[in-house]
Amino acid sequence: MTAVVVRDGQIFVGDEEVCLISGEIHYWRVDSDNWPAVLDAIKALGINTIATYVPWHHHEISENSFDFSGKTRSSRDLESFLELVGNKGLWLLIRPGPYIYAEWLNAGVPDRVIQFNKLHSSFKRAAKSYVEAVCKVLHPFLASNDGPIVALQADNNIECWDELYEQQLGLCGGIGLFQEFLQERYGAVADLNLAWETEYKKFDDAKGFSALLDHKPAMMRRYLDTQRFRWWYSNQYAGWIKQCYLDSGIDVPIYFNGFKSLNKEQSLADLAEIGAFAGINVYPTNEFGESDHEHRHTLEDLRYVRVYNKIPYIAELQAGNCHGFHYSRGLAGPNHYRLLTLSAILAGITSWTWFMIAERDIWYGSPITEWGHKALELFETFKQLTSISKTLELPKTTKLVNSSVVLKDLHYVCQDFRTDDTVLSAFYNAGIEYDFYDPGRDAIINPIMFYAGSNWLAEVEQRKLLKYVENGGNLVIFQTHPNMSDEFVEMNLLGISQPDHVMSKMFVDHFDTDIVFLINGKTLRVQRPSPLFIYDPKEGEEPIIGSRSPSEVYEDSSGEWSAKMSNLACHHEICIGYTKLIGKGKIMVLGVKPNASMIISIHEYFNIPIPARSETPGIKTALFEADGRKVLVAVNNGWESKGASIVFDCELVTPSIYKVTNYMNEANWNVDMRTIRHLSINVPAKDGIILGMERVQ
Numbered sequence: 001m002t003a004v005v006v007r008d009g010q011i012f013v014g015d016e017e018v019c020l021i022s023g024e025i026h027y028w029r030v031d032s033d034n035w036p037a038v039l040d041a042i043k044a045l046g047i048n049t050i051a052t053y054v055p056w057h058h059h060e061i062s063e064n065s066f067d068f069s070g071k072t073r074s075s076r077d078l079e080s081f082l083e084l085v086g087n088k089g090l091w092l093l094i095r096p097g098p099y100i101y102a103e104w105l106n107a108g109v110p111d112r113v114i115q116f117n118k119l120h121s122s123f124k125r126a127a128k129s130y131v132e133a134v135c136k137v138l139h140p141f142l143a144s145n146d147g148p149i150v151a152l153q154a155d156n157n158i159e160c161w162d163e164l165y166e167q168q169l170g171l172c173g174g175i176g177l178f179q180e181f182l183q184e185r186y187g188a189v190a191d192l193n194l195a196w197e198t199e200y201k202k203f204d205d206a207k208g209f210s211a212l213l214d215h216k217p218a219m220m221r222r223y224l225d226t227q228r229f230r231w232w233y234s235n236q237y238a239g240w241i242k243q244c245y246l247d248s249g250i251d252v253p254i255y256f257n258g259f260k261s262l263n264k265e266q267s268l269a270d271l272a273e274i275g276a277f278a279g280i281n282v283y284p285t286n287e288f289g290e291s292d293h294e295h296r297h298t299l300e301d302l303r304y305v306r307v308y309n310k311i312p313y314i315a316e317l318q319a320g321n322c323h324g325f326h327y328s329r330g331l332a333g334p335n336h337y338r339l340l341t342l343s344a345i346l347a348g349i350t351s352w353t354w355f356m357i358a359e360r361d362i363w364y365g366s367p368i369t370e371w372g373h374k375a376l377e378l379f380e381t382f383k384q385l386t387s388i389s390k391t392l393e394l395p396k397t398t399k400l401v402n403s404s405v406v407l408k409d410l411h412y413v414c415q416d417f418r419t420d421d422t423v424l425s426a427f428y429n430a431g432i433e434y435d436f437y438d439p440g441r442d443a444i445i446n447p448i449m450f451y452a453g454s455n456w457l458a459e460v461e462q463r464k465l466l467k468y469v470e471n472g473g474n475l476v477i478f479q480t481h482p483n484m485s486d487e488f489v490e491m492n493l494l495g496i497s498q499p500d501h502v503m504s505k506m507f508v509d510h511f512d513t514d515i516v517f518l519i520n521g522k523t524l525r526v527q528r529p530s531p532l533f534i535y536d537p538k539e540g541e542e543p544i545i546g547s548r549s550p551s552e553v554y555e556d557s558s559g560e561w562s563a564k565m566s567n568l569a570c571h572h573e574i575c576i577g578y579t580k581l582i583g584k585g586k587i588m589v590l591g592v593k594p595n596a597s598m599i600i601s602i603h604e605y606f607n608i609p610i611p612a613r614s615e616t617p618g619i620k621t622a623l624f625e626a627d628g629r630k631v632l633v634a635v636n637n638g639w640e641s642k643g644a645s646i647v648f649d650c651e652l653v654t655p656s657i658y659k660v661t662n663y664m665n666e667a668n669w670n671v672d673m674r675t676i677r678h679l680s681i682n683v684p685a686k687d688g689i690i691l692g693m694e695r696v697q
Helices: 032-044 078-087 121-141 162-169 177-186 189-196 217-247 268-274 293-308 325-329 334-346 376-392 409-413 422-430 459-470 560-567 596-605
Strands: 004-007 010-013 016-018 021-024 049-053 060-062 091-097 149-154 254-258 278-282 313-318 351-355 403-406 435-437 448-451 474-477 501-503 513-519 522-526 532-534 541-550 573-582 585-590 612-614 619-626 629-636 642-648 657-662 667-672 678-683 687-695
Touching: 010 149, 021 376, 032 078, 049 351, 078 121, 091 121, 121 149, 121 217, 149 217, 162 177, 177 189, 177 217, 189 217, 217 254, 217 268, 217 409, 254 268, 254 313, 268 278, 268 293, 278 293, 278 351, 293 313, 293 334, 293 422, 293 435, 313 334, 334 376, 334 619, 334 629, 334 687, 376 687, 403 422, 422 448, 422 596, 448 459, 448 596, 459 474, 459 573, 459 585, 513 573, 513 596, 522 596, 532 573, 585 596, 612 619, 619 642, 629 642, 629 678, 678 687
Parallel strands: 021 049, 021 351, 049 091, 091 149, 149 254, 254 278, 278 313, 313 351, 403 435, 403 448, 448 474, 474 585
Antiparallel strands: 004 010, 010 016, 501 532, 513 522, 513 541, 541 573, 573 585, 612 642, 619 629, 629 687, 642 678, 657 667, 657 687
C-alpha cells in the first residue's frame, strides 16, 4: 500500500508530488472511441491530472442495480475509463457524488430519491448503497493501490436547498432538522424564547428567517440562527458522506467543494476541516464585465481560501461555458483566461481544475473538443498558463504580505454586512495585496490589520484581537468596530470610544466641505465625508486633527453665490480620530471612510512596508519568493494597456542588478535597481504578466 497524503500544500503519493493543475472531462458524455484522443490532447497541454464526476443517475439501471462496465451502454464503462487514465500516466480526482450537479438530470441522483433532503433516512439509505457499489469499482484504481485516483470529492456544492425542502427541514415549523439544530444550540425552549423574544411552547413552533427584516437584536439572532442552520446542515451531511466513503475503503484524501469561500449555502472553512481540503468554484463574466466590482469580489473570495485551506485550490475554474450561461457571462477568449488565472495566482491560489478542459453536450468554448481536437488560440493559452504554473512550482512559493483585513465569514455572507465595504474598496484601489484574518479561524497574522467587519463579534474573537494588539500588533479601525457580542449584548473589549459628535453632508451639495488631515506628515483629503465622526480625545488617546476645506468637487463650479457660505465652516480644526497604545501595540481610530491614499499613508505611519505596489492606478500586484528569486504578478482589469512603475520594499528587493524574465513571452533583460528603486513594466488591457527577478550582482 502506498500512502497518499496532503502536506506542504500538495498531494503526495508516497514521495511523489502530484501537480494539481488539472482539467475536468466527463467520460460518459464523450464517445468512448474518443477517450484516447481527448486524453492525449490534455497531456499535450502539459496537464497530468484530470477530474471527473461519476453520475449515480446514469449508472443505476434499476434500484440498487448498477452498470459500471458498459454492458448496457458504452458511456457507462467507468472501469475502462479508469484503466485508460492509468495507462496514459495521468492522475485523477474522482467526484462520485451522490449529487454532482453538472447540468445533469436531478443533479445526478435517481428520480426515486429527489423527494428527500440529503439527511433524510430514505436518501441516506439509498446513497449509502450507491457509495458502496461505486467504491468497489474505484478501489483497485486508488493511488494507494498503485492506481491513478489521488483524491475523492464527496458530493458536490453541499447545501440544504431550503426552498425545495423547507417543510422537511422544519423551516416552516413542525418537527425537522431546524428544530433539532435549535435544541442543540439552546437546550431549552425558554432560552430560545429569551434570545428570539418569542413565546413558543415547544421547539416545534420555531420557524426560520432567511431574510433580515430589521437590525433589532432578536431579529438578528433569529436570522443568524437560520444562517447557522444552513452551515450546520452542510457540515452534518459532509461528515456523514465522508464516513460512508471511509467505510467503503477509500483511503486517499477526501475533499469537498462549494460555490464560494464566503457564501450562505456552505462554510468552505468548515468543510475544509471535515475533509482534507476544500475548493471553490469561480465563473466570472467575460473579462470581469464592465467595472472593477466583480474583479474585486472575485479576488476577495480567492484570498479567503488561504484562511482555511491546506491546499489553496479552485475545484472549478472556468474554462468554457454551459449553454445559457454564455448569454450572461459572454464568450471568453485568451485574454479572459490569462486575466482570470493570473488573478487567482495573485490572490495566492496554487492549484486548480479547469472546468471543462474538454467540451461536451451543452458545454462549449473549452480548449479541447469532445473529439480531441484543439481550439488553437485557446489551447495555446491554456498550455502557456500550465507551463508557467509548473515552472514556478506554485505550491513552493511564499506570498509576501504584511497586511491583513479583519473579516469574519458570517459578516460577509449576512445581509447586515455592506457588500461594497469601503475598507475592501480602498485596498483594491490602492493595489495593495493583503491576507484575510478571520478571528473565528486559525489564520495568518500580519503586523498591521484593518477592521472591515460588522459591529458584533463573539467575546472570544474580540479577545483575540485585543491580544494581537497587546502583543505588538497594529489595528486600524474606521467607522465600524465590534461593540457587541455575537449575541448582540453590549461588549467593547477593545475599548473603542464612540464619537462625541456625528455630522452628515448637507442637502445642498454645494455647501459640503472636505476634510484635510495629516498622517505621517502627508496631507490626506476625504471628499465630503458622510457621516463624519468627531471625537473629544480621552486620556491616553492621541488626537488626529483635521480641518474643513472647500470641496474639490464644487469649488471651481459652484459659483460665487455659494462660495462665502461654504467657506463659513472651512479651516475649523476638529478631532477626526485618535491613536492609543495597548500593551506593545497600537490602535488607530479614524472617523472617516478610507480611500486608497489613506491606506498607503497608514502603512507608512506604522512603518509597515508594502512588498510591491504599482504607482499607476488600476494595476494590481503581488510579490512572491521561491528558490532565491522574486516573482511579481501584475494584472490589469482596465480597458487600455498601462505602463506601470512598480515600487518594492527595499528589504525584500535589495539594491542590485536583477535579471528579469517575462514568463509570458520568455523575454529577459537586466535592470539596475541600485539607484532607481522601481521597475517599469507594461501590462496589456484585460490581461496580466508574471515576471521572475533574480539578483545578478
